[in-house]
Amino acid sequence: MSDRPKGIQIVYDGQCPFCTSYVRLVRLRKAVGQVDLINARDPHPLVDEIVAAGLDLNEGMAAKYEGRLYHGHECVHLLSTLSEPEGMSSGLLKRLFASKGRTRLLYPYMRGGRDIVLRILGRTQI
Numbered sequence: 290m291s292d293r294p295k296g297i298q299i300v301y302d303g304q305c306p307f308c309t310s311y312v313r314l315v316r317l318r319k320a321v322g323q324v325d326l327i328n329a330r331d332p333h334p335l336v337d338e339i340v341a342a343g344l345d346l347n348e349g350m351a352a353k354y355e356g357r358l359y360h361g362h363e364c365v366h367l368l369s370t371l372s373e374p375e376g377m378s379s380g381l382l383k384r385l386f387a388s389k390g391r392t393r394l395l396y397p398y399m400r401g402g403r404d405i406v407l408r409i410l411g412r413t414q415i
Contacts (some may be wrong), residue, residue: 294322298335299368301350303328304412305403311365314382316373321354329415330335347414349400362389362396 297317301308306391317324327333329346339351342358349361352368359367369386386392 295321296325297321297371298325298327298353299350299364300327300329300333300339300346302346302403302407302415303330304410305407306410307399307403307406311382312350315368315371317368317371319373320371336386349396361400362393365396365399366392369415 299312300374301312303309312326327335329336329350335353336346338353339346339358339360343359344351344358351358351360351366352363352364353359354371365386369383369392372383385395406415
């Protein structure tokens with residue numbers, strides 16, 4: 290038996306429509322068990338831990354899985370490798386981000402899109 294914690298915690302921008310849709314699309318429960326979705330704009334011990342680790346939540350979403358923090362493109366790649374390809378949207382996301390290199394190349398554009406949408410919606414950075 291492993292001493293590793295079961296489940297995953299995902300910290301995302303709850304005011305970003307893309308981030309919110311993405312974390313709801315990934316199908317993780319079969320692979321990891323409990324999935325805790327944490328809005329980075331709300332007080333939470335994991336948000337504090339991420340900030341203390343020097344990770345900028347405006348630069349990328351984060352996840353804590355098996356005791357390790359994943360941030361930005363590493364987080365999206367992790368989520369895609371753990372997700373079940375149920376449905377067209379989640380299957381497409383899984384295939385799109387299955388490659389670490391492709392995820393690393395695409396992530397800055399995703400983050401840039403987030404920044405533009407937040408500005409259009411009149412929302413601030415985290």
